[in-house]
Amino acid sequence: MEASAIIFYCIAAFILGAGILAVTTRKIFRSAIWLLFSLVGIAALYFWLQVEFIAAVQIIVYVGGIVVLIIFSIFLTQQSGKEMAKPSGKHVLFSLLAVLFGLALIYNLISEYGFAEQASRPFQVAVGEIGMQMLSTTQHGFILPFEAVSMLLLAAMVGCIVIAMKNKSGNLEAAEPPAGKLMIHSDFTSSTTEKEA
Amino acid sequence: MFSLEGITGTVQNWLLNTFNPQVALLIECAIVILLAISLFAVLGLVLVLMERKVAAHIQIRLGPNRVGPGGMFQTVADTVKLIMKEGLTPDLADKFLFNLAPFVVMIVAMLLLAPIAFAKNFQIWDINIGVLYVSAVSSLSVIGILMAGWASNNKYSLLGAMRSGAQIVSYELSAGLAILSIVVLTGSLQISDIIASQQDGWWLFKGHIPVIIAFVIFLIAVTAETNRAPFDLAEAESELTAGFHTEYSGMKFALFFLAEYINIFIVCAIGATLFLGGWMPLHIGNWEGFNHVMDYIPSSVWFFGKTFFLIFLIMWFRWTFPRLRVDQLLNLEWKYLLPISLFNLLLVTLIAILGWHF
Amino acid sequence: MFLKEYIKDVVGGVTSLLKGMRKTGYYFFHPKEIITEQYPDNRATLKLAERFRGEVVMAHDANNEHACTGCTACELACPNGTIKIITKFDMTPEGKKKKAIDTFIYHLELCTMCNLCVEACPTGAISMAQNFEHSVYDRNKLTKKLNKPGSKVREGVE
Amino acid sequence: MNSVPLAHILFVSTALFCIGMYGLFTRRNIITMLMSIELMLNSVNINFVAFNKYLWPEKLDGIFFTLFIITIAAAEAAVAIAIIINLYRSHNSIDVEDATELKY
Amino acid sequence: MYTQTDVIKDTTADGPEGELVINMGPQHPATHGVLHLVITLDGETIKKIEPHLGYIHRSIEKMTESLTYRQFTYVTSRMDYLSAHINNLACAMTVEKAMQIEVPERAKVIRVLMNELTRIASHELWIGAMAMDLGAFTPFFYAFRERELITDIMEETCGARLTMNYMVPGGVMYDIHPSFQQKVKEFVTQFKHKVTEYEDLVTNNVIFQSRTKGVGFLSKEDAISYGCSGPVARASGVSCDIRKLYPYEVYDKVQFDEVLDTAGDSFARYMVRVREMNQSIRIIEQLIDSIPEGEFQAKTKAVLKPPKGEFYTRVETARGELGVYLVSEGGTTPYRIKYRSPGFSNLSALDHMARGSKIGDLMATMGTLDLVIPDIDR
Known part of the structure; x- marks a missing residue:
């Protein structure tokens, strides 16, 4: 067995192990950390597959963005150190059965299919090429999905702000202070405006 | 003679001649890890001493001057003290994560060392997405801080971790945009390409005012990203005692402390590479004679000189300015740095397209 | 105008920060301004003010004589009970009994150097000394006996 | 580098997908359910990259799909977390079973 | 102020609805001593502050009842240790008032000079500590250099x-x-020369200004109703300088202005103190060349016995109005002494000032209150 194969199996074991722990641990913060490890393992897998760009994007978006977001939401919604309720035995059993059957089915399909291996062709991912193709308007260009995704991101951003704002309008105390100035309470704001006037 | 160029080649040749390739690779890995760890130790010692000396001289004091000549071994003594101290773990802490957090921070700092070019032909891993790798991996360090803050089961730690999370995530944007402006000018993410593009002058001088603005924004953003004053809200000692590492002591605290300095070194090294030409000596256009004289100074000296200059700047900030408040910190990013750097990136792109740079 | 205000904000802020950095930078590059005193090393050149109150001492002259008559004015003046005077009766050559001090006990650990005892002393027997390095390993050493063994009150001091 | 057959990589991604599915079935906490969904999305990404590399190395389509999925996952997570926090504010719980009535 | 159960209740339990209760102190870098604040937070926003006192209570008032009139002055140095001279002066003046001792002119001038030097020293320390609370370490050392003189x-x-x-x-x-x-x-020459450094480093610094402006607001009415005094009240526009209102010693013979500001925020309090230092320099300059010749101490009896009665004097310390209320039964020791200390009243306004602001603002507010904990607890 070659060294690269050994590395692959190590990475695979790490990803799956961390993934299993992420869905089974009953401490929510640990679950997020295991998810993080699983995602980092997937980034390592991308490095192994020599798609460094995807690996870097994976780390930036998933680790730097999504997991931090998840951890923040845990900070905001969870009481420290409380364990989650244990799922009922019946629940676990049937979930496990469904998952195992699904796994068996797909594994069967994969092993039966016999992919046409096209070895020995170089696989190069030049960052410049990704950029070129992303913005090209020719037949194999990706400008349309790129724009669509940009619109989606914009919509998501607006949506997040709207969702977060809705609750705040009625609740003045929780509102963020207006930019640059600090709101203390009513008599303060009134007197500062007097002073400015 | 002081240049590191050639040493690596000799070592590799010798290894390849002596052992078979697999073993040689393993040995090289071991050597690199060993070198990285010793570099960490040396950098930690030097930077801590430097910080204390800079602080002292700014504050009209002498600083450490008892242990060794000029206090040179003060950090060694401190390290020994920290090692001897008992590493306490709070009773209700999540012990696994509590003990893991300092190592996460440390390993991230270690991974960041990989793509940095210390001298001509002296680089551990010249990855083709160099600067993207750096900004990706550096975003991992926030996880360690969040972990420490949560696992300590201390409210000060939790507040510090939340502040630090918000801070690092938002300042990454303007740091990324500042880095992007150089990437736009160079047309490559690879560190060696970026350095090679500064053959006839550093980007700071070649790129007119927009690059200078990008440089300033980069400095501010990395100061914030490394949790240094005036952005040290995560450990603001007058507000949160010590922020996310309130509960840490002994060696685990030392790891956080060391990682902070290593991170400063790394971001300054990246800044020096992007804006000041890395190990590239000061070259000015076509002045052959001048360029030739500059080439006599070894490349490693150039690299470390530039890096330490930037580190000095960051220390200078720390000992001059008061700390910002948490909402002002986010205002600074979203109201000032981000719009300015977005506009600036547009200007840089214009310069790159029109070929206005030297 | 919004943009003008914005730029003015940025420029004004940066200027104020640079001014501060110029000041600290000045001190960094002017080591002559350093005011640190290397304390244990400069003991020889250390100058203490002559009125500095470090501890209470009792002056003895060459004949091992002091001026304390044992009137306990200092003991009464002291707010902390720092001074304790034990008196005895000496026999004068004329055969009369005379009150004199046996032991002048001074508790340094209680003393706040307020100088009230020195002010109260009618004969100027005690005074404040400039010694300030009082740390010892045993607390008992802080309880001092101020009159030297075998000393007696100076002639003519009443 | 092709020392590992494609089927093995696909098996890893399938297993990861199943792990995510198991998590989705058993968890009752919205945040952990979101995490499970992230795992499933990632397993899909692995498939795309692996197919691209092994079967059509001259093209980059798999890479692009992965990039888009990552982007969409980020948007999805952001919106989901905004909803979760809103839900927590109104219900003081992030358990799916507590959020049965269809109003915020 | 607090019932027994209030004090012993669990100060670590979090409130309902995600409120966070943190204990700032008794050991905390920002409280400058053993002040204990129980702060209820909503995220980073302060909802309530409860100061818990008594960690450094040394019963100075009770102690003075067993000390003679010469002895008790020295104890008060330990109250507000940064303006020890002024505390001592208040006690000495009370005894002089009770016994109708005429203090020589020279002593009066020396006392005023010493008072103003103390005031400058206290404000110097405060400016350094305040900057340090806000995260700037260096001004502390510059301030101490002048204070050292x-x-x-x-x-x-x-x-x-x-x-x-x-x-x-x-x-x-x-x-x-x-x-x-x-x-x-x-000292006066050096101070005038170096004071520009504080302007560069602190006063004009954009970060410092944004940290303090509009933070910890105290209106004039609130300042009066909380009994604030000194720079805290003067920054809110309350004219309360005892040196002007009820001149003692030679304050009625020197020219100086009562520093007033109307903004009432932390920056106003900061500016009031800085300008007060300049006024102190002005007083010193007027007096230093004209110290009259003569006795420095009035002839007094060895044992002081004020007549039976009640006597009250007040002076302006660096922190505000210090009142000494003396009840004498005609004996050698006071029957009762009560100190009206400025820090206690100023602290009571903290909760009102900091409510609704961020934790970072609390540092600016507390810093400009210039708390000296032994002055509060006594």
Whole structure:
């Protein structure tokens, strides 16, 4: 067995192990950390597959963005150190059965299919090429999905702000202070405006 | 003679001649890890001493001057003290994560060392997405801080971790945009390409005012990203005692402390590479004679000189300015740095397209 | 105008920060301004003010004589009970009994150097000394006996 | 580098997908359910990259799909977390079973 | 103020609805001593502050009941240790008022000079500590450099640097040191020269201004109703300088302005103190060359026995109004002494000032209150 194969199996074991722990641990913060490890393992897998760009994007978006977001939401919604309720035995059993059957089915399909291996062709991912193709308007260009995704991101951003704002309008105390100035309470704001006037 | 160029080649040749390739690779890995760890130790010692000396001289004091000549071994003594101290773990802490957090921070700092070019032909891993790798991996360090803050089961730690999370995530944007402006000018993410593009002058001088603005924004953003004053809200000692590492002591605290300095070194090294030409000596256009004289100074000296200059700047900030408040910190990013750097990136792109740079 | 205000904000802020950095930078590059005193090393050149109150001492002259008559004015003046005077009766050559001090006990650990005892002393027997390095390993050493063994009150001091 | 057959990589991604599915079935906490969904999305990404590399190395389509999925996952997570926090504010719980009535 | 159950209740339990209760102190870098604040937070926003006092209560008021009139002045140095001279002066003046001792003119001038030097020293320390609370470490050392000159002057004339015990009933303990006038003039020159450094580093710094402006607002009415005094009240527009309103010693003969501001925020309090230092310099400059010749201490009896009655004096310390209320039964020791300390009243306004602001603002607010904990607890 070659060294690269050994590395692959190590990475695979790490990803799956961390993934299993992420869905089974009953401490929510640990679950997020295991998810993080699983995602980092997937980034390592991308490095192994020599798609460094995807690996870097994976780390930036998933680790730097999504997991931090998840951890923040845990900070905001969870009481420290409380364990989650244990799922009922019946629940676990049937979930496990469904998952195992699904796994068996797909594994069967994969092993039966016999992919046409096209070895020995170089696989190069030049960052410049990704950029070129992303913005090209020719037949194999990706400008349309790129724009669509940009619109989606914009919509998501607006949506997040709207969702977060809705609750705040009625609740003045929780509102963020207006930019640059600090709101203390009513008599303060009134007197500062007097002073400015 | 002081240049590191050639040493690596000799070592590799010798290894390849002596052992078979697999073993040689393993040995090289071991050597690199060993070198990285010793570099960490040396950098930690030097930077801590430097910080204390800079602080002292700014504050009209002498600083450490008892242990060794000029206090040179003060950090060694401190390290020994920290090692001897008992590493306490709070009773209700999540012990696994509590003990893991300092190592996460440390390993991230270690991974960041990989793509940095210390001298001509002296680089551990010249990855083709160099600067993207750096900004990706550096975003991992926030996880360690969040972990420490949560696992300590201390409210000060939790507040510090939340502040630090918000801070690092938002300042990454303007740091990324500042880095992007150089990437736009160079047309490559690879560190060696970026350095090679500064053959006839550093980007700071070649790129007119927009690059200078990008440089300033980069400095501010990395100061914030490394949790240094005036952005040290995560450990603001007058507000949160010590922020996310309130509960840490002994060696685990030392790891956080060391990682902070290593991170400063790394971001300054990246800044020096992007804006000041890395190990590239000061070259000015076509002045052959001048360029030739500059080439006599070894490349490693150039690299470390530039890096330490930037580190000095960051220390200078720390000992001059008061700390910002948490909402002002986010205002600074979203109201000032981000719009300015977005506009600036547009200007840089214009310069790159029109070929206005030297 | 919004943009003008914005730029003015940025420029004004940066200027104020640079001014501060110029000041600290000045001190960094002017080591002559350093005011640190290397304390244990400069003991020889250390100058203490002559009125500095470090501890209470009792002056003895060459004949091992002091001026304390044992009137306990200092003991009464002291707010902390720092001074304790034990008196005895000496026999004068004329055969009369005379009150004199046996032991002048001074508790340094209680003393706040307020100088009230020195002010109260009618004969100027005690005074404040400039010694300030009082740390010892045993607390008992802080309880001092101020009159030297075998000393007696100076002639003519009443 | 092709020392590992494609089927093995696909098996890893399938297993990861199943792990995510198991998590989705058993968890009752919205945040952990979101995490499970992230795992499933990632397993899909692995498939795309692996197919691209092994079967059509001259093209980059798999890479692009992965990039888009990552982007969409980020948007999805952001919106989901905004909803979760809103839900927590109104219900003081992030358990799916507590959020049965269809109003915020 | 607190019932027994209030004090012993669990101060670590979090409130409902995601409120966070943190204990700031008794050991905390920002409280400058053993002040204990129980802060209820909503995220980073302060909802309530409860100061818990008593960690450094040394029963100074009770102690003075067993000390003679000469002895009790020295204890008060330990109350507000940064303006020890002024505390001592208040006690000495009370005894003088009770016994109708006429203090020589020279002693009066020396007392005023010492008071103003103390005020500058106290404000110097405050400016450094305040900057340090806000995260700027360096101004602390610059401020201490100037303060060091004052403590040197104190050491030379009074014999101690912090708890001088120089004021005695009837005058001052010793005459001034021969080099006193020259040293004070040197200090004044250096202070005027170096004060621009604080402007560069602190006052004009954009971060400092944004940290303090509009933070910890206290209106004029609130300042009066909370009983604030000193720079805290004057920054809100309350004219309360005892030196102007009820002049004592030679304050009625010197020219100086009462520093007033109307903004009422932390920056106003900061500016009031900085301008007060300049006024103190002005007083010192007027007096330093015209110290009258004569006795430095009035002739008093060895044992002081004020007549039966109640006596009250007040002085302006660096932190505000210090009142000494003395009840005498005609004996050698006071029957009762009550100190009205400025820090206690100023602290009581903290909850009102900090509500709704961020934790970072609390540091600015507390810093400008200039709390000295032994002054609060006594």
